[in-house]
Amino acid sequence: MKLLTAVVQQHKVDEVRNSLAELGVRGMTIADVQGYGRQRGHTEIYRGAEYEVDVVEKTRIEVLVDDTDADAVLRAVVSSARSGRVGDGKVWVTPVESVVRVRTGETGDQAV
Amino acid sequence: MKLLTAVVQQHKVDEVRNSLAELGVRGMTIADVQGYGRQRGHTEIYRGAEYEVDVVEKTRIEVLVDDTDADAVLRAVVSSARSGRVGDGKVWVTPVESVVRVRTGETGDQAV
Amino acid sequence: MKLLTAVVQQHKVDEVRNSLAELGVRGMTIADVQGYGRQRGHTEIYRGAEYEVDVVEKTRIEVLVDDTDADAVLRAVVSSARSGRVGDGKVWVTPVESVVRVRTGETGDQAV
Amino acid sequence: MNSGDTAWVLVCAALVMLMTPGLALFYGGMVRSRGVLNMLMMSLASLGLVGVLWVLYGYSGAFGSDLGGVGLLGSPLEFFGLSRLVGAEDTSDTIPTFAFVAFQAMFAILTVALISGAVADRARFGPWVLFAGLWASLVYFPVAHWVFAFDTTNESGEITAVGGWIANRLAAIDFAGGTAVHINAGAAALALVLVLGPRTGWPRGTGKPHNLPLVVLGAGLLWFGWFGFNAGSALTAGTTAAVVFVNTLVGASAAMLAWMLVERVRHGKPTTLGAVSGIVAGLVAITPACSAVTPLGAIAIGAAAGAGCALAVELKSRLRFDDSLDVVGVHLVGGLIGTLLVGFFASESAPAGVAGIFYGGGADQLWRQAVGAVAVFVYSLVLSWLIAWLLQRTIGFRLDERGEHVGIDETEHAETGYHFGDAGSTLRGSAAGERGSVEELEGSVR
Amino acid sequence: MNSGDTAWVLVCAALVMLMTPGLALFYGGMVRSRGVLNMLMMSLASLGLVGVLWVLYGYSGAFGSDLGGVGLLGSPLEFFGLSRLVGAEDTSDTIPTFAFVAFQAMFAILTVALISGAVADRARFGPWVLFAGLWASLVYFPVAHWVFAFDTTNESGEITAVGGWIANRLAAIDFAGGTAVHINAGAAALALVLVLGPRTGWPRGTGKPHNLPLVVLGAGLLWFGWFGFNAGSALTAGTTAAVVFVNTLVGASAAMLAWMLVERVRHGKPTTLGAVSGIVAGLVAITPACSAVTPLGAIAIGAAAGAGCALAVELKSRLRFDDSLDVVGVHLVGGLIGTLLVGFFASESAPAGVAGIFYGGGADQLWRQAVGAVAVFVYSLVLSWLIAWLLQRTIGFRLDERGEHVGIDETEHAETGYHFGDAGSTLRGSAAGERGSVEELEGSVR
Amino acid sequence: MNSGDTAWVLVCAALVMLMTPGLALFYGGMVRSRGVLNMLMMSLASLGLVGVLWVLYGYSGAFGSDLGGVGLLGSPLEFFGLSRLVGAEDTSDTIPTFAFVAFQAMFAILTVALISGAVADRARFGPWVLFAGLWASLVYFPVAHWVFAFDTTNESGEITAVGGWIANRLAAIDFAGGTAVHINAGAAALALVLVLGPRTGWPRGTGKPHNLPLVVLGAGLLWFGWFGFNAGSALTAGTTAAVVFVNTLVGASAAMLAWMLVERVRHGKPTTLGAVSGIVAGLVAITPACSAVTPLGAIAIGAAAGAGCALAVELKSRLRFDDSLDVVGVHLVGGLIGTLLVGFFASESAPAGVAGIFYGGGADQLWRQAVGAVAVFVYSLVLSWLIAWLLQRTIGFRLDERGEHVGIDETEHAETGYHFGDAGSTLRGSAAGERGSVEELEGSVR
Ligand SMILES: Nc1ncnc2c1ncn2[C@@H]1O[C@H](COP(=O)(O)OP(=O)(O)O)[C@@H](O)[C@H]1O
């Protein structure tokens, strides 16, 4: 089991989801996060005081995948999340020792 | 050290927390997330336009636990988060190489 | 590659960021989370009904770092996030098997 | 026709109308976020349904010729659709009948909406609409007749048309509706709570107010509109309206201070929700009394209501009924306080010209007040309970547990109050058109 | 001078003024959260710009001496800056000219703001301001002359000053602006949508209303203000105003019920957005008709508008135009329904005293209504299209795709609507001063 | 008694009352989200406390018989509790005394609330309430006497009762309170900032406005209410009120445009916060001038205030004082601009009938304006500083650093403004009752 975590542009979520669905992966967990990186933020002005916002809104996607699928899923995420511009984000894979589906208690590949 | 991550139904958080407290685990970190999975979302209607909301609000719980406790904690989370219906969520365990308590600099089991 | 996750006091984020910048680490991903731990929450009152809020607002920081930098980064986070009071939070390190920069497809150390 | 009086009453009608959206926001901000829309919708439904019913037969039931001359009900079909009134010669030397129709319409609408606060997060919407219609017809319209329909007399003082029994035979003082509006709605709220039971999980885990600025906004609009409610009830723009206006101000002010003080003493800190609750409690209590007391009397009544209601709302968890947003604790208790204190604080120098116990009058006025209050309370409680019980037994009033769990907004209205992020939902096929043509469209952007 | 009438018209002017912020919130809550500020700003800009233009030459163009006596335009410089009116002897026995100026100013401001709902999230702000100014000058001021400028006659009935052609020659009934305001704005909205094209990604992924309580608040303020809009148009505080007031209430009430019913039948659940949309649709439709029908007629027109608009707003995705917040579906369609139904439901007993088809009159009034509606529609559509097209061709009206993607608030106004958390932004050097001195300052806290 | 005038003044009193909740929301939206409630509470406290004080001795201090005939203070106990006024024969042929009492009460309340914007996020609530009471008593009531209490004269023009020195001896023009309200509050705000010091961390990290739609709503309600504030100050519904009304509209409109222009030039983009700040700046500046200028003059004064305040608010970080929400930059600066420009733009054809420098008058009026402005500024600054300093020295006015860090809402009011999610808090034992009985209760749901 692997856990694939991706931090991507917010508007890419639907595309990532579709590309994973094509691989048969339907489950995932997403969250709103804020990213710092190469991508510059923007400036806001309130009554003449300028604020530099150096975070960028991103979406964090977590997908549990079978060892054998990990590579294909990684590739699918990367290609569907890519726009080619700075700020496209990162994807990383970490090892998972065990997974349980809460409803049934199933573990391992059955659980995802 | 292990990191146990659980994605559960929002209203199960208190029960999970109580069951962990019984095991002596008091610390944890939680966040609002949105899940895709087998569980169907719902439909919203705005001026006749129907929106299919296919995410479900979930809560993500992270608990750092001692290697030896990992199994018991996992079991406790699973049983307290279970309702038996689709959408109960997942729990997974990942290896942790080191943990530090910021306040004291303690590491390892002392830190949690 | 390592993934360093820190749960810290919200108002320490800027300091953590600065200390990492000094080590040359500029990228990171942050999220609002809620923590349970030793730190007590506070009480809110609505028309005489008292609510015990036992979560504390925290910020969760994720940083991908090179194996060799992991230790230095860990130390920097710990020292910059410390106030010495209960509730300063935790930092932990987990192994990462692979990282990809979405924009370029670069992997490993190049990706962060 | 007096244009100044007409302008005044029409403006006041608009002010009172605004109270219902104000109340909706006041209530809406107090529930958890996934129930805010249903809370808003219960008030909106009253604006829709009671607005129409008022024109059809409500005005007639409240202000039509008394049936049998006993002061219990007006003839409901006499002015059906107001048709007889349109184009009729209107020789009044104060205001046109239609101005009075409009002003009183807003009272009916608001009173029904007030009830909804008791049943947050658990009343199915369809049955609520039915309840609103039945309650307005069977409870509000008659009670409005009792309290607001005054006898008409000719120059020699003979009664030419009989009005409601509380206003005339009993001669209880209820200037702007402490009984007809607040005790009435409070009793209905109590009945609904008894029939529907508490929210699942109550009192643990039913949530804190999700948007207090919205609550403050609602309270601000309520207070603003309440000047129309009370001072408009003078029906002319003169000294009475002006005195009532000042009393409405200081009654609420004093109540706010009193509520905050109680909180400060009992819980250590004055809260925002407490302050605005104090405002509303004070406004409720001064409503029946505003024409009968001096400004100092208004301060006393306001302070009593602020402190009294602050204590009253803490009782519900002890008495174990989930009056979710304290309709009983604020409107019933506040209405009783105001109605009864008239018997003590009424001053002969005030516009109503009656002396209460503290101003040299006897207990005469007090028992009149008490009889009026009890009559409305009992009538409303019994009728409301029957209507609600019937609805629960037949079509089912209460939301099922799954619906409550998921949230009533989603279950009953297929909507969510807020979307601050934008991920995660797609427009369904039908409305979206085929994909191809959408892309075509996008191409057409110049 | 009649102080009652003056008080009435001035209060109504204030009520109508409040409709523009109300509309801003109504619209603002309906867009996605990263476009809420721009939506608010489009209405605010109208308050700023049209307010000033009205004083400069707008009032004069609408109500100055008719140019050539053909009823098309007032003389725009006659009352430039209103200078001639200040201090002029005002012997009217009803209201001061300035009260009328103020009241009508608010109509001009609101009408321009109404249009903005059609172009959510994609109109550059500078060009919008230009559009607002040009549209007010070239479309609204003339049309207001057509519809609202009545002939002045002397005692013997001779015309001493010629007014607009629709009000006088055609004698269409448009009491408070079904044509001049709603059809006019609706047609302009349609033109803007045609020129600017749909939002990128529309109809998928352009988001749901981000803040429905804000939408409900906006609708509440609109309804409240609309009493001033309609009943104030009587310009005196008397029976006409009172009848209009009641019609404005029940027209909206009935429309709300009708819209909810349509939703219940077609989609299974009545929604909050539907209920408030029904309110607005009913108010739009009753606007031209409110003086011409009985309360029962108002209920009929309201119900027709509520149901009609509920169906109309579903057409846009089929017809493939992104009228984002349904200005066409609600204001154009509702305005047409109300204007035309006058021809059917007008009753001789109502203040306007004209009989429609259902009340024994012939089709005479109907064709007058139709001609008025079509004339305003065509004029507004063509002119609005030309102005928008010109702006798009020259300076570019539409936001670029990057701007749309990032969000129009950030792109056009450098702001974000909401910041519920507080992490992640630091004040830039210049405004912050050097760091050292800031710390100094902190030390000075006593 | 004139019913039209009475209706007008009472409605205007209600409009001005609404300004305080409007201001609360305007301010509340501008602070960071964890301070919104305290900001709302500071205004609410004024509604509570000053409302009561006004009735007790405030009205009497401002409008009671002048003490010593020097125009400095009314006799504070003459009308204690307004008791002498209730039931007194009121033979005025315009409005009842109580209408005037109500109208002026709202001014006192609003002025105190205005100050609070300067000390966001750091003033302890208890001391704030004390400050509000002391400031109203020692600063506002006297200054209101100076500016708003006019001499009473008999038919032959002899003075029968002496009023305030600024209104009568100096004869400065301050129609609706440029000095008494805005300069007064602005000077007090400055004093508070000096005593309390800046927020910890200011100017970095003290946060951006957390809810701009709320700010826009507040501004909308302020503008709406301001029509009552200015035009109501005429105290009759006639030409003066109507002219003032139009000036209040265009003054604000022009100021909004001017502020947006300054932003466009200096920062590249017009912002929402800028637009609404411009509205308020324009309203402040036109307040003293609205009866003395033509609409073109109002546009000029509005534009000057919009641009002037837009520049002024940028100074605070340079001058290093944390006037958090720009009470000084908008109300003091705007009030000065308006008060002084009367000396230039006053036109004899306007209702006040005085000519300023640009309209052929000499500098006479200008120095009167300047003396009035300076007198109020100095008096308010000194007294306010003393009161605040005393409170800080004795009971401590400023919140401690921990409280600021955690957030003032939690520290002072034990509440949080918003709860959009629902996780993470459980009701404490006492209020929840034992668990068992709760489950019992749940079983009773039918
Ligand atoms: N070292 C890191 N650890 C964790 N997250 C990171 C790291 N670097 C970047 N990120 C995340 O990836 C996002 C994109 O990174 P950025 O450097 O802006 O662009 P790119 O990946 O295209 O070079 C950031 O907004 C942040 O959320």
Ligand SMILES: Nc1ncnc2c1ncn2[C@@H]1O[C@H](COP(=O)(O)OP(=O)(O)O)[C@@H](O)[C@H]1O
């Ligand atoms: N492969 C996955 N990776 C990460 N999270 C998942 C995955 N599958 C499901 N989840 C999370 O678990 C939640 C429950 O999953 P779901 O399939 O709906 O029900 P169940 O686990 O009961 O079969 C989802 O809402 C999602 O948050």
Ligand SMILES: Nc1ncnc2c1ncn2[C@@H]1O[C@H](COP(=O)(O)OP(=O)(O)O)[C@@H](O)[C@H]1O
């Ligand atoms: N076992 C744990 N697993 C995950 N997160 C934890 C754990 N214990 C504590 N935390 C997080 O660390 C934060 C600080 O912990 P706390 O015990 O309050 O203080 P300290 O670390 O200073 O002893 C908590 O709010 C929570 O978010």
